[in-house]
Amino acid sequence: MKRETAIWISLGAGNLLASAVGVTAGLGVLPKQAVVIATVLALLTGTGFLLLIWRHLGKLRKISQTLDSQAMIVPADFRSTVLEETAASVRGYSLKVKEQVICVQEENQALSLQLQVLGRRKSNIEEIINSIRDAVVVSDDKGRVILANHSAEKLFGFKFDPQSPKPVAEMIGEEALQLLIQRCRQSRTAHVRHELTFERGGEPVTFDVVLSCVLDDTSGEAAQVVTVLHDVTREKEIAQAKNDFVSHVSHELKTPLASINAYAEMLVDGEAEDEDTRNQFCEVIQSQAQRLGRLIEDILNISRIESGLIKVHKETHSLALVVRDSVEMIKSYAQEKNISIDAPAPILYDQVYIDRDMVSQVVINLLSNAVKYTPAGGHITINSELNEADGQVTVTVTDTGVGIPAEDVDHVFDKFYRVEANNKYAKGTGLGLNLVKQIVETVHSGAIFVTSVQNEGSTFGFTLPLSVDAAQSVS
Amino acid sequence: MENRKALVVDDEFHIVQVVSIKLKNNGFEVTTAENGQMAYDLACEVKPDVIITDYQMPVMSGVEFIEKLRSNEETAATPVIMLTARGFAIEDDRKDALRVSAYLSKPFSPREVLQTVDDVLKQTAAV
Known part of the structure; x- marks a missing residue:
């Protein structure tokens, strides 16, 4: 009986393996070699089962023949006993076979369930990889x-x-x-x-x-x-821009510092021969120190706006009034150069939600640029336009100045960009217009623009959204 | 030591002023120019003993100015001191042709300029 049990077990295992291999091979889970080995195993165990049945049938036939040949001497009850025992044994086997079949079916079910889960997991992993x-x-x-x-x-x-x-x-x-x-x-x-x-x-x-x-x-x-x-293209660009910025900043800071150093050294060495020269040297030192201060202030402001760290105090203001106040501040500078300024009549309902100081800085910067780059006797016109449909107000500053070469126009708002051709008219940090752009666009969600014709003049302007309250009162 | 003539070239007024005064106070006769073209014309006219020039200027850069100097027989041998900024670079073969006696990077001190001018003139005299 022990040997038979072993065969039964191997038979069961063989079937299990064969069916598992059959299903998994179909899904391509196992490699080809494994499929071949399992099929051979299954065939071998299946053959073992047939051999077993064959042997038992042979035994029964022999017993039956013996009983027939010795019918006279073997008692009838002995015959029936042998037959019954054999029948019982066969019944036992068939019961075991049934049990095995049920067991294999259950295993099969469990396996196909597992395969379904695996299949789902596989397509899920594919989705994940594709989403990367x-x-x-x-x-x-x-x-x-x-x-x-x-x-x-x-x-x-x-x-x-x-x-x-x-x-x-x-x-x-x-x-x-x-x-x-x-x-x-x-x-x-x-x-x-x-x-x-x-x-x-x-x-x-x-x-x-x-x-x-x-x-x-x-x-x-x-x-x-x-x-x-x-x-990593974008990251590299940012890193490069940062490096450029740092090297540019240090260069820009060095220029006024160099003048301060040189003139201070001249004073120390007694190179200024009279009082006037000494005073002039001191004035250079002072103006260069102020330039250094402005540079640092501009750099810090741009950096604060870019990093979102600047404190913005927005309130509803009339843009026309902000413009009017800025014109007042620049008037004397324009008069020195005999430049006339045409300011607009205030527009009603041009209420904008702004940081007043920052927007004043924008208007003053555009106006002082216009004065700087306009020859004596020139003219500056300020215009405001209310666009109720779009809920916007636009301010433009137009001068009759030197203008900007076509190849430079697109870059005037870039950090540290200086129009080489106009360098002789005014010294600048190359940061003013960048700061203006940041204030208008980053802080106030507006837009900045420029048009220019060389030797004829430039128009710088910006558009700000009307405040919600103002837009309502207009409608 | 008399009649030493220097030509100072830079588009930055403060640099021209500070270098001019330093040299004048130390016995130089100084001429100034604000770009390469102006400087070349003056160099031909004044025939300075030494030229101090910026390398980046409008109209004509310092490098172009020196190249023009070298191509003119009368000014070909004039010693030149070049004022440069950080990150300044010119190709080696071009640099050789310029025969610049000394490079001074900004920011420089007026004392340093005077010292360099003296050294360069001594070297030239020795040759």
Whole structure:
């Protein structure tokens, strides 16, 4: 009986394995070799079962023949006893077979349920990988792409088909990356990081590339290389802009500081021969120190606005009144140069929700620029226009000044940008208009603009949204 | 020491002023210019013993000015001191052709300028 039990167990296990292999092979969970081995096992155990039945049938036949031949000497009750025992034994077997079949069916059900769960998990993982904005490419030990997400497809311009994996070199045009993947597979590096720049749409795009080699658990052989490409172009641009800003700021700060140093040294060395020269040296030192102070103040203000740290005190004001007050402040400076200013009649209901000091700074900056770059005898016109439909008010400052060369117009609001051709008219920090832009656009959600014709004049203007209350009273 | 002539070229008024006064007070006859073109014309006319020039100026840059000086036989040998800013760079072969005697980076001190001018003139005299 012991041997039979063992056969039964192996039979059951064989069936279980065979059905498991059958289902999983269909879904591609197990490798081909495993499917072959399991099928052979199942066949072997199935054959064992048939042999067992065959042996028992043979035994029964022999007993029956013996009983027939010795009918005269074997008592009838002995015959029936043997037959009954045999029948009982066969019944026992068939019962066991039934139990096994039920057991296998249950296992089958459980397995198909597990497979469903696995299938769902697999598609879920695919969704997750595809939702990653970084490009992900997985290649196997033969250097074929066996997984790629949508970002990778878009980046390298291929269509990934899991049914027919193609070599990396065929899918990815960039030789540098092909080489990195190959090197990572050969060196079995667990984690390696590189920076690569590709040309995309005529623009260089820089990627932070992380490659990881996944080793096979059992053989320890290099199996797959996972490549993740993260676009760092924007980060690099920001870092570069920051570096440029710092180097520019230090250069701008050095210029007035150099003058202060030089003139102070001249005073110390007694190089100013008379009282007037000494006074002039002191004035240079003072004006350069003031310039340094303005520069630092502008830089800090721009930086505060950009980082959102500036304290803004917004209230509802009439923009026309802000403009009128600013004109008053600039009037004497304009008169010195014999420049006339035409100010508008105040517009009713031009209520804007603004930080008054900051917007005053904008108007004063535009006006003083107009005076600076307009030759004596020129003219400055200020205009305000209310656009009720759009809920906006626009202020423009137009001068009859030197104008801005066409190639410079688009850059006048850039940090530290100086129009080289106009350098001789006024010294500036190159920060004023950038600050104006930041105040109008970042702090007040408005818009700044400029139009200019060289040797004819410029118009600088800005648009601010009317305050909600003002818009209501207008309607 | 008499009649030493210097030409100071810079578009920044304060630099021209401070360098001019320092040199004048130390026995130089000083001429000034605010761009390369003006400076070249003056150099041909005045024939200075030494030229101190900024490298970045409107109309004609310091480098173009020196190249023009070197191409003229009369001014080809005039020693030049160049005032530069941080990050200043010119290609090596171009730099060789300029034969600039000394580079001074801004911010500089007037004492430093005077010292450099004296050194350069001594070197030139020795040659």
